[in-house]
Amino acid sequence: MSPELPASALYSHPSLARLWKKVHLACSPFILRPTVRQLYSQPAPLLRSHLKTQPYHVVALGCAEGHKESLLLRKLPPPSHLTTADTSLAMATIAARKLPAKRKSAKKLDLTSPSSLSRVLQSHSNLPPPTRLLTLFGVLPNLDPLPLLSQLAKSLHPCDLLLFSTNLAPGENPRAGAVRILPQYENPPTRRWLEAAARRYRPRLPQGQLVFQINSDPRQTSLARIEARWISSRSTKIIFSSRRPTAPQVEAWLRSCKLLRLGRWIEPRGEEGLWLVRSHPSLGRDPKPRKG
Numbered sequence: 556m557s558p559e560l561p562a563s564a565l566y567s568h569p570s571l572a573r574l575w576k577k578v579h580l581a582c583s584p585f586i587l588r589p590t591v592r593q594l595y596s597q598p599a600p601l602l603r604s605h606l607k608t609q610p611y612h613v614v615a616l617g618c619a620e621g622h623k624e625s626l627l628l629r630k631l632p633p634p635s636h637l638t639t640a641d642t643s644l645a646m647a648t649i650a651a652r653k654l655p656a657k658r659k660s661a662k663k664l665d666l667t668s669p670s671s672l673s674r675v676l677q678s679h680s681n682l683p684p685p686t687r688l689l690t691l692f693g694v695l696p697n698l699d700p701l702p703l704l705s706q707l708a709k710s711l712h713p714c715d716l717l718l719f720s721t722n723l724a725p726g727e728n729p730r731a732g733a734v735r736i737l738p739q740y741e742n743p744p745t746r747r748w749l750e751a752a753a754r755r756y757r758p759r760l761p762q763g764q765l766v767f768q769i770n771s772d773p774r775q776t777s778l779a780r781i782e783a784r785w786i787s788s789r790s791t792k793i794i795f796s797s798r799r800p801t802a803p804q805v806e807a808w809l810r811s812c813k814l815l816r817l818g819r820w821i822e823p824r825g826e827e828g829l830w831l832v833r834s835h836p837s838l839g840r841d842p843k844p845r846k847g
């Protein structure tokens with residue numbers, strides 16, 4: 556039995572997406588703290604200066620119902636084309652309905668599959684080639700960050716922009732920072748959501764209980780992960796994990812993926828940050844030419 560549930564298994568069934576939405580409304584700092592919401596409109600002035608070659612396209616990756624994108628797009632000229640993409644097509648469809656754009660489409664996406672990502676990004680390839688603004692909000696904590704950022708870096712054309720957010724471990728020590736924000740996860744609505752995901756898992760998990768812990772990421776041991784593990788007398792399965800890098804760890808990911816930072820915004824408590832990046836011009840990426 557693989558020790559970890561894929562993150563998509565927590566959202567792709569409509570009943571789980573509904574439970575996650577309850578968690579989001581009850582516990583998310585984005586809902587509870589105005590300073591976190593403000594973060595999502597702060598990149599707008601810098602983006603406007605980069606997007607002067609209008610029209611531009613927006614591809615909202617892992618967007619759920621698009622609340623964060625909505626705060627950002629409110630401050631930008633409407634894109635000529637918008638694609639919303641998520642493992643939950645139901646949520647991506649709601650986001651597409653809500654967000655402003657002249658033309659829109661919603662797609663099912665698996666961010667862990669390069670071919671799925673490339674299909675979503677290629678849906679733009681027969682349109683005239685203006686700048687694409689890719690957004691990736693709240694997703695990096697749930698997925699292995701380096702393969703995802705490096706796949707995105709390979710997919711970026713020279714004029715494309717990537718704006719991503721990540722949850723951070725506040726302070727300098729990743730583990731101590733993760734301890735401070737553990738109550739955002741260890742609470743009844745989150746437990747209900749994750750226990751429902753454990754019940755849906757096949758083959759069925761043995762009788763056990765959900766235990767929240769802070770562990771090191773197995774692929775980057777200096778990185779703290781908040782985990783919810785289903786522990787039984789026979790086995791342990793990781794149901795959920797949220798990586799909590801420090802800002803310097805995010806910067807190191809960018810260097811290793813050859814992404815150039817254009818801007819960075821961090822909310823006052825240091826628990827969430829946004830990075831605007833593009834492919835590194837001097838590192839000679841050779842993106843595939845677009846069709847059409």
Ligand SMILES: C[S@@+](CC[C@H](N)C(=O)[O-])C[C@H]1O[C@@H](n2cnc3c(N)ncnc32)[C@H](O)[C@@H]1O
Binds near residue numbers: 618666692694697
């Ligand atoms: C924590 S939620 C964040 C949602 C929203 N972007 C926000 O910040 O409020 C993670 C999102 O990633 C999506 N997701 C998880 N795994 C995914 C995958 N493998 N491919 C695409 N989307 C995925 C989920 O459906 C969910 O919408």
